[in-house]
Amino acid sequence: MYQLRAYRSFVSYMDRSREYYAASGYTRPYEWPHYDAVPFTPLKKPLAQCRVGLVTTAGKPKPPEAGVTLLTSRELYAEPANPPPQRLFTDDLSWDKQSTHTDDVDSFLPVNRLREYAAEGRIGSASARFYGVTTDYSQSRTLERYAPQILEWCREDGLDAVLLSAL
Template identity: 50%
Template sequence: MASRADRQISHRNFVSYIDKSREYYSASGFEQPYRWAAFNEVPFSPQTKPLAESNVAVVTTTFLHHHDSAHGAPSTNKQVYAHPVTDVPDTMFTNDLSWDKQATHTDDSESFLPLQALQQLADNGTIGSLNHRFFGVPTEYSQRKTGLDADQIGEWCAEDGVDIALLVPL
C-alpha cells in the first residue's frame, strides 16, 4: 500500500469529462452536446468463487496495429478482437483515442493493459489464472454497435470460462 503522503488526495472533486467535452465541443461550434449513456438499473453478478480459483480476463480499448483515423476522431475501421496474452506487442496502438497526450504517454502498455501484473498474481496464487487471451473493443459513438461488440466478448468469455473481467478504458 502506498505511504500516507502518496495516497492523500489533492483534489476533493474529480475532473468531469462530461463537462469538459461539452464545453470543448460547444466552443468549437457544435451545437448538440453528446448524449452519454445513462441507465437506472445496473446488472450485478456477485463473485461467488474465491479469487484464488478465478480465471481473470482483461478487456481493453487499445488495438494491436495502427488504424487510420480522420480528423482526430477514433478510427472507424476497428473490429472487436481476441488475442493471446503471450503475444503482446511492445506497444499498443492508442493514437486515435482521447487520452491526455500532454500530461502522459502510453509507451508502457502495463499502465493500461496489466497482463504482466495479472500473470504475477496468477503465479503467486492470488488469482487462479490469467485468461489465455485478452479482448479488445473499439470506442464507438454508437451504443448499438458497442452492444454487438459486447455480445461477442460475452461469447468469448463464456467459451473461456472467465470468472472476472477487468475492463480498462483508455
C-alpha cells in the same frame, strides 16, 4: 496535503467534452448512457480458483505503413496475452497526450501484473487472450454487437471475472 477548494477536484469529462465540442461547432451535445439500475454478479467461487480476463479500449498495434487517419476503423479483437503485447495502438483515442504517454502497456492494460498475480496464486489463472473494444460514438453498436461478442469470447475462454480498463 491539506487544501481548501471551492470546486470538486476530479475532472468532469462530460462537462469538459460538451464544452469542447460546442466550441468546435457541434450543435447537439453527446448524450452519455445513464441507468438507474445496475446489474451485479457476485463471484461464484474463491478468487484463487477463478480465471480472470482483460478488456481494453486500445487498438491492436498498427503496421507503420498504415499511417494515422482521422476516421480509423473500429475493430473488435481478441489477441493472445502471452507473449504480452509490447505496444498497443492508442493514437486515435481521446486521452491526455500532453500529460502522459502509453508506451507501457501495463499502465492501461495490466497484462503482466495479472500474470504475476496468477503465478502467486492470488487468482486461479489469467486468461490466454485479452480483448479490445474501441470506444464508439454509437451506443447501439456497443450494446448490440461489441458487448455480445466480448461475452462470447469470455465464455470460450472459460472466464469467471473480467477487468475492463478504459484509457
